[in-house]
Amino acid sequence: MPKTNTTQYIVLGLLDHEALSGYDIKKRIDMMISHFWDAGYAQIYPTLRQLEADGLIVKQSSESSKGPEKNIYAITEPGKETLREWLAIPETKEYTRYEILLKLFFGGELKTEDNIRRIGLFKERHQRNVDLIEMFKQNLQPVLAENEDHLYYYLTVLFGEEVYGAYLRWAEKAETLLREHEERKRS
DSSP, rough: OOOOOHHHHHHHHHHHOOOOOHHHHHHIIIIIITTTOOOOOOOOOOOOHHHHHHSSSEEHHHEOOSSOOEEEEEEEHHHHHHHHHHHHHHOOOOOOOOOOHHHTTTTTGGGGGHHHHHHHHHHHHHHHHHHHHHHHHHHGGGTTTTTHHHHHHHHHHHHHHHHHHHHHHHHHHHHHHHHHHHHHHHO
């Protein structure tokens, strides 16, 4: 079974809301989607070319006050149909890969303090994510009734809030366990 190019559906979904440049697509991903899915320019631009070749989007050139013409992409009716078909397919598996857990699994090779430091950095990183999610939540709450899409955006924000909160709770427990372990070794 061929691997699904999820980036194409991210692009189609974003273009279903408004026409965007490749740069603007990346900005939307970074601001709205990256707490649960990420895509870089190296994925976005080849995907745009393929979607255009498949007739799922069209490219229009637009004047830019900042330099060369800007390519703006818009979804076509076949693109909307492709997006709807993908949205109707049940998910088969959620993938999780945590480098920190992989390294902690083998963490006995390092000093306990090194592992505590690693967990501290993990906490800092995810505290920033919690803060960002809180900003999204505050921005969306007042406008939930204005557009049905806002409710669905909000659901992803709530998921992010729960996941990042769990990361921080786990990190606190992990630090405590490692500190207690270190104390027992010294006794």
